């Protein structure tokens with residue numbers, strides 16, 4: 594039977610990356626996506642911006658919306674402080690199964706908690722289920738029409754504190770117009786746009802970094 598792109602991406606990781614070496618996993622995925630098949634990972638160019646934000650925030654608790662194959666979860670987890678953890682939500686069980694194996698190959702199972710389900714269902718349960726008070730950093734990279742409702746839901750569920758950082762992928766391509774309009778005009782956020790390119794292409798895209806002011 595025909596393999597899927599996530600399955601081929603995992604095979605490339607298992608062939609070209611060193612077990613237990615997260616940076617070799619990131620490199621193997623970027624090389625696969627540049628040389629073989631494009632895939633919707635945040636990628637190497639926007640990934641450097643993600644790295645600098647993670648390093649600056651030095652987060653103890655990270656939430657990622659949309660795991661896909663686990664590329665950004667691995668990239669973020671590499672940079673967490675010793676007791677830092679990332680919870681990543683993924684509702685497609687096939688993608689979750691691939692991501693689990695990518696995360697295992699990187700040796701980051703202790704730092705990454707992959708939860709299978711829809712963000713809208715899980716966000717209200719995170720505090721009680723995972724003993725998280727608030728998140729220092731949230732990386733939004735799931736369906737683009739879910740960025741705004743999930744941000745409002747995180748506010749309502751008290752998952753954000755003064756200083757929490759939201760980092761949103763794809764605010765230009767494919768675009769998240771309602772999210773951008775809200776976050777740039779809300780007095781409760783201070784936003785900054787990081788211009789870049791759509792992963793593995795020359796098309797413009799960028800990340801929006803927003804600080805929750807409480």
Ligand SMILES: Cc1ncnc2c1ncn2[C@@H]1O[C@H](/C=C/CNC(=O)c2cc(-c3ccc(F)cc3)cc(O)c2O)[C@@H](O)[C@H]1O
Nearest residue numbers: 633659661682683684685688710711712734735736766767
């Ligand atoms: C509410 C909910 N809950 C849980 N998991 C959720 C969820 N909504 C989606 N997911 C999960 O997350 C991933 C989906 C990510 C969506 N990302 C994109 O669509 C995307 C697209 C492009 C792109 C750009 C130009 C093109 F021509 C084509 C594609 C680039 C990107 O970087 C993207 O992120 C996928 O694994 C999906 O199952």
Ligand SMILES: [Mg+2]
Nearest residue numbers: 635734762763
């Ligand atoms: Mg994306």
